[in-house]
Amino acid sequence: MNQLIRNMNFIFNGRLKLLSRFSTTGVLNTVVDFMVFTLCQSAIGLYYTTSQVIGYSCGVANSFVFNRKWTFERRNSDKNILSELIQFILVNVASLFITVVMMKFLVSNFNVNVYVSKIAATFTAQAVNFLLYKLWVFN
Template identity: 30%
Template sequence: MQVTPPAHRPEPSRFRSDFLSDGFFGKLARFGAVGVLNTIIDYAVFVFCFQVMELEPLVANTVAFLIAVNFGYVMNKTWTFRDESRGRIAVTRGILFLASYAIGFVAGSVVLWLASSYVDPRIAKIASIGASLVINFILSKTVVFRSI
């Protein structure tokens, strides 16, 4: 009887392992991936509202925020932070998420308003996204999805 050795399975790459882990770098990587998708949605809606619908930059930014924040909440709750809370805890986290992203929205809107005085609003929006990103990650990790 001949014994066949088990098939060799290559070790997962360090990046893949970190990306899928629940440690800090895994959460940061997933937050970044969600952030990229969220940014695309945010920017695309902003440009559409500003350029096609001819809304003022701050109004277009508000519409884009309202659409993107819903996507961001669902993805960050279910995938980035793997939060399985239900009931009052889930409602509390939803309110905290909205409040923390509102802070990021205000900071980004201030950057958009100031930068729009010097550059095209579509360029200023990119700077406002950067300001919001930093605030949103810090508040999501330390306030919204912390262990309760």
């Protein structure tokens, strides 16, 4: 048990701290996104692109709080929180655009299942997010 705790401490506070925290936050955001997406599309019957916008937006709200406070530890930043929020929103609007276009392309041109296309688009958008968060939003 002590070894497990030491390993977890190394992962979340050691050399892999930033990547492991970003990944953990991303998993949580993705869960929120997928739950809302599924609720909107399957239970309510909204079109999948509309469901994507709503689900993604809920994940983004969760993402800002966790990435700012935990992943990039921006508690007492000199940067105005409003500036960070605007930059964060711009990055996520770009990511939303990437996911919707990629999903539409995969579904329409290759008849890929909407959930499979969402997974592929999510991985692509997350790579873009990490780079822009680190280099621009939370620097």
